[in-house]
Amino acid sequence: MLRTHTCGELRKPAVGQTVTVCGWVDTRRDYGGLLFIDLRDRYGKTQIVFDASEGANALALASTLRSEDVISVTGRVVARSDKDVNPKLSTGEIDVRAADLTILNKSKPVPFEPGTTNIPNEEMRLEYRFLDLRRPRLQELVQFRHKFTKLVRDYFDEHGFLDVETPMLGRSSPEGARDYLVPSRVHPGSFYALPQSPQIYKQILMVAGYDRYMQIARCFRDEDLRADRQPEFTQIDVEMAFVRREDIIRTIDGLVQVMMRQLKGKEIQLPLPQLTHREAMEKYGSDKPDLRFGMEIQDLAGEVANCGFGVFKNVLGSGGRVRGVCAAGAAPKYSRKDIDGLTEFVKEYKAQGLAFFRVTDTGLDSPIAKFFNPDEQQAIKAKFQANAGDLIFIVADKPKVTSAALGALRSRLGRELQLFNPEDVHVAWVLDFPLFNWNEEENRWDAEHHPFCDPVPEDVHFFETDPGQIRAQSYDMVVNGYEAASGSVRIHDPVVQQKVFDLLGISAEQAEERFSFLLQALRYGAPPHAGIALGLDRWVMLLTGCDNIRDVIAFPKTQRAMDLLSGAPSEVDAKQLRDLHIKIDEAAK
RNA sequence: GGCCUCGUAGCUCAGUUGGUUAGAGCGUCGGCCUGUCACGCCGAAGGUCACGGGUUCAAGUCCCGCCGAGGUCGCCA
Numbered sequence: 001m002l003r004t005h006t007c008g009e010l011r012k013p014a015v016g017q018t019v020t021v022c023g024w025v026d027t028r029r030d031y032g033g034l035l036f037i038d039l040r041d042r043y044g045k046t047q048i049v050f051d052a053s054e055g056a057n058a059l060a061l062a063s064t065l066r067s068e069d070v071i072s073v074t075g076r077v078v079a080r081s082d083k084d085v086n087p088k089l090s091t092g093e094i095d096v097r098a099a100d101l102t103i104l105n106k107s108k109p110v111p112f113e114p115g116t117t118n119i120p121n122e123e124m125r126l127e128y129r130f131l132d133l134r135r136p137r138l139q140e141l142v143q144f145r146h147k148f149t150k151l152v153r154d155y156f157d158e159h160g161f162l163d164v165e166t167p168m169l170g171r172s173s174p175e176g177a178r179d180y181l182v183p184s185r186v187h188p189g190s191f192y193a194l195p196q197s198p199q200i201y202k203q204i205l206m207v208a209g210y211d212r213y214m215q216i217a218r219c220f221r222d223e224d225l226r227a228d229r230q231p232e233f234t235q236i237d238v239e240m241a242f243v244r245r246e247d248i249i250r251t252i253d254g255l256v257q258v259m260m261r262q263l264k265g266k267e268i269q270l271p272l273p274q275l276t277h278r279e280a281m282e283k284y285g286s287d288k289p290d291l292r293f294g295m296e297i298q299d300l301a302g303e304v305a306n307c308g309f310g311v312f313k314n315v316l317g318s319g320g321r322v323r324g325v326c327a328a329g330a331a332p333k334y335s336r337k338d339i340d341g342l343t344e345f346v347k348e349y350k351a352q353g354l355a356f357f358r359v360t361d362t363g364l365d366s367p368i369a370k371f372f373n374p375d376e377q378q379a380i381k382a383k384f385q386a387n388a389g390d391l392i393f394i395v396a397d398k399p400k401v402t403s404a405a406l407g408a409l410r411s412r413l414g415r416e417l418q419l420f421n422p423e424d425v426h427v428a429w430v431l432d433f434p435l436f437n438w439n440e441e442e443n444r445w446d447a448e449h450h451p452f453c454d455p456v457p458e459d460v461h462f463f464e465t466d467p468g469q470i471r472a473q474s475y476d477m478v479v480n481g482y483e484a485a486s487g488s489v490r491i492h493d494p495v496v497q498q499k500v501f502d503l504l505g506i507s508a509e510q511a512e513e514r515f516s517f518l519l520q521a522l523r524y525g526a527p528p529h530a531g532i533a534l535g536l537d538r539w540v541m542l543l544t545g546c547d548n549i550r551d552v553i554a555f556p557k558t559q560r561a562m563d564l565l566s567g568a569p570s571e572v573d574a575k576q577l578r579d580l581h582i583k584i585d586e587a588a589k
Numbered sequence: 590g591g592c593c594u595c596g597u598a599g600c601u602c603a604g605u606u607g608g609u610u611a612g613a614g615c616g617u618c619g620g621c622c623u624g625u626c627a628c629g630c631c632g633a634a635g636g637u638c639a640c641g642g643g644u645u646c647a648a649g650u651c652c653c654g655c656c657g658a659g660g661u662c663g664c665c666a
Contacts, residue, residue, distance in 0.1 A: 118601035
């Protein structure tokens, strides 16, 4: 070892010892005849003192030190006098008086210093990720992530789960997200796909008798990025055999309880709250509602059915809905111009417009208030249990549009009006998603989750009559408005599986071609099984209060899926392409 | 692919209704300093105002395009 101690561990009891510490020069304070260095490593900072009496050569060399030089210092640990103690440092009661200094690696002047309070833009941070990762905040996040994954592995180990690795080079399937493809050298024209998730493999593990499986699995999806989406991300992947939905929920409830206890110091009550997909869409306009605050959506069909406002009546007459939210006390906080901004905001979600009322003692105040008689105004007020000073927003549109627009508006208002404590972590289940979604563009049914998701048994008769009514035995976990986990009971009955494929328009031949290895396995003694996957990056983000997952990934990619540190993706040699039998369409560049 | 925000010194930013030689803090370089801890003081260097075009007597500022970073809609079984 080049060191006897780290920069975070020396305390008063070490006084008198001669130690060697290594690390990065964090700050220096040079007095000519006396020089201080704060030496930093991931354990903390220790102040090194150089003066002529202890080591004249070391002092001379120390005066050449600059930020981020890597050095080794040998010296005596001494106690600081009372007036010199630095209460901001855990090591602030001692100094190391340097007798010897070795510069292990001189640093070029850094584009930014890890200790800076002016955090550079992300482009700079990603290009110099090795400097960014020295920042205390990122060091904290990296260490938190380690604790998190260790806790997860321990939890599942204690519950009898086996950690099994599944292939990264797998078979492409056209469903779902775009695949990242890997060309085969040995099979010209053929490609592997990187896994979007280990879904099929973990089901096969159930068939193979490994009835409790978990894996911290890297997944790849070639879709556009978001604050909470990276092209490669990590799932806590879980599957269990001989279980019902409730067993998965209980298992994950337990995990969340342990996580909150050990990582946040919070005791939470189990079972975690559960709501149905229908309730979530009705009350919050979203299948992943932020439940840290109320402001539930209300349906105003009854209140405005006979009003004089043509827009509302027309919408109701043509199968649409009139729904709204009430922001308590918000009327004085939103000017007409602010509300115009909100109107533009809901238009992004396809809403035609945004009606609003300022609630007064006597009724409602708004450019459109005149279309509502006093009784109707009172009825609207009563529906929201509104008080003077509240601000009511109403969207009249196609049912899906009212949900999307009001759901987004509710989230925005909740944030702007600070209706929740940003420290809160609210975890809940959303159950009974529809099994299928009608795809309007392509005029066909899509699987909401995936084609192996088991329907609720009493809904199976809807296959012939009204597939949109079929509920899935699914469960999503929502945390603060994010989808933090998603799973389902899987189909283990070939007859049901065939019905699903039929409805999705996947012929027996196609199914056989794409999923033969799973379907094959299901014919050789498949136990009832169910599983779930938790988004590890998102969980770490939420538990640490970050607002994007790049900060909890050591080497993330930009919105255009570039790694600015390495320069990936990059062009490759002509020889590599030849080996892979690939020709580039130069026109496409 | 659409919409929105941003891009000025190595970094973080300021820069007025378009108007003289584009500024500050930190960092860098030189000097002084024996108890600081974001040390202090004196001095200096450092700019393709992302890039390209346009309007104008005059553009960091206005317009168009484009590149990059971020947010978001679509997309993400």
